[in-house]
Amino acid sequence: MVKNIQKRRINLGLDTNDLAKLANYPNRSYIEKIESDKMYPSTKKIPDLAKALSWKIEDLFKDVEIEDVENDFVFIKKYVEIYKILSRKTKLQKELLFSL
Numbered sequence: 584m585v586k587n588i589q590k591r592r593i594n595l596g597l598d599t600n601d602l603a604k605l606a607n608y609p610n611r612s613y614i615e616k617i618e619s620d621k622m623y624p625s626t627k628k629i630p631d632l633a634k635a636l637s638w639k640i641e642d643l644f645k646d647v648e649i650e651d652v653e654n655d656f657v658f659i660k661k662y663v664e665i666y667k668i669l670s671r672k673t674k675l676q677k678e679l680l681f682s683l
Contacts, residue, residue, distance in 0.1 A: 584643050589618045591636045605635035 592602050592614075599611040599618070606628065608614060616622035624632055633640045 585618055585620050587643055587645055588614075588632065588636065591638065591642075592618075595636065602632075602635055606631040 592599070597605070599614040603609070603611045603614045606614070608628070608631075613622065617624055629640055629643065633643055636643075
């Protein structure tokens with residue numbers, strides 16, 4: 584999915600800032616993190632991304648390899664585990680963890 588987003592953005596002549604604005608993200612760093620596979624778009628934002636790219640949602644997942652899906656699943660699973668741990672941490676501890 585990451586490759587599809589980046590390729591489509593480039594084909595449309597958009598930079599990451601343009602796509603962030605069109606998809607209602609606060610700034611381009613979100614798009615940059617998604618395109619570098621450091622962040623996965625939330626299910627709430629997937630429709631916004633598709634619309635910003637003038638695509639249907641299923642177009643985002645076009646030609647996605649099973650291996651990519653498995654990698655995404657592992658990433659999401661680890662994210663959920665980290666989120667559970669962080670939900671027990673104080674705000675200061677969370678800020679320290681994310682600043683590393």
